[in-house]
Amino acid sequence: MLSDAEQVPLIETVVTTTGSDGVVNCAAMGVRWGEEELAFWPFDATRTLRNLRLHGEAVVHLTDDVLLFVQAALGHPRPAMRPATAIAGAVIEEVNAWREVVVTQIDADPDHPNRSRVRARVVAAGTGTRPPLGLCRARHAAVEASILASRLKWLGAEHVQAELARLQELVDKTAGPLERAAMDYVRRHVAERT
Numbered sequence: 001m002l003s004d005a006e007q008v009p010l011i012e013t014v015v016t017t018t019g020s021d022g023v024v025n026c027a028a029m030g031v032r033w034g035e036e037e038l039a040f041w042p043f044d045a046t047r048t049l050r051n052l053r054l055h056g057e058a059v060v061h062l063t064d065d066v067l068l069f070v071q072a073a074l075g076h077p078r079p080a081m082r083p084a085t086a087i088a089g090a091v092i093e094e095v096n097a098w099r100e101v102v103v104t105q106i107d108a109d110p111d112h113p114n115r116s117r118v119r120a121r122v123v124a125a126g127t128g129t130r131p132p133l134g135l136c137r138a139r140h141a142a143v144e145a146s147i148l149a150s151r152l153k154w155l156g157a158e159h160v161q162a163e164l165a166r167l168q169e170l171v172d173k174t175a176g177p178l179e180r181a182a183m184d185y186v187r188r189h190v191a192e193r194t
Ligand SMILES: Cc1cc2nc3c(=O)[nH]c(=O)nc-3n(C[C@H](O)[C@H](O)[C@H](O)COP(=O)(O)O)c2cc1C
Pocket: 012, 025, 026, 027, 028, 029, 030, 031, 040, 041, 042, 043, 045, 046, 047, 048, 049, 072, 073, 074, 075, 143, 146, 147, 148, 150
C-alpha cells in the first residue's frame, strides 16, 4: 500500500542542507513531491543525510538547469544562494521553484538498503527567477547520464561508456548550450575515473 507521499511522482531535485561547519551542500536527489509532505531516500553515507540528522531542515529545489543538476550529483557546485525564509537553510537563486522543509521522520526502509527514508513537512515555498522550459530529450539524457556516472563503480566502465554514447545521440539532436555543457561535464567525470 502506498503512503500519501508515494501517491506523487519522484521528481529529480537539488537539495540544500547545512553542515556543522555552516557550509551549504547541494545534492541531486529524487523526491516524492507532495503538496504538504515530501519523502526522499538519501544514501547513509551522504552529507545530505548527515546534515539532516544534525539540523532537520532542507530546501528542495526544482530546476531544469541540467548543468547545476549534474554538478550537484557528481561534484560540489556553489550557485548563488540566499537565506531561506522559514528555516535556517539556503535557497538557490536561479531555480524554477523551491520548498523549505522540516524533517518529521528518518527511518530505515527495507525496500531501499543502504539508504534512510526521510519524511519532511513543507513550511514555505516559492518560485525562482528561472521560468520552466518544459520537456527536453537532451536534458533528460544528461540526467540519465549523470545517474550512470554516479554508479560507475557498480555498473562498470564498459557499460557506462556504451550508454553514454547512446545518450550523446539525443544530446547531439536536441541540446542547447546548457545541455551540451552538462553532458560534457558527465563525460569528463567518467573519463577521469576510467
Ligand atoms: C538522477 C539522480 C538521482 C539521485 N538520487 C539520489 C537519491 O535519491 N539519494 C541519494 O543519496 N543520492 C542520489 N543521487 C546521488 C547524489 O546526488 C550524490 O551521491 C551526491 O553526491 C549526494 O551526496 P552528498 O549529500 O554527500 O553531497 C542521485 C543522483 C542522480 C544523478
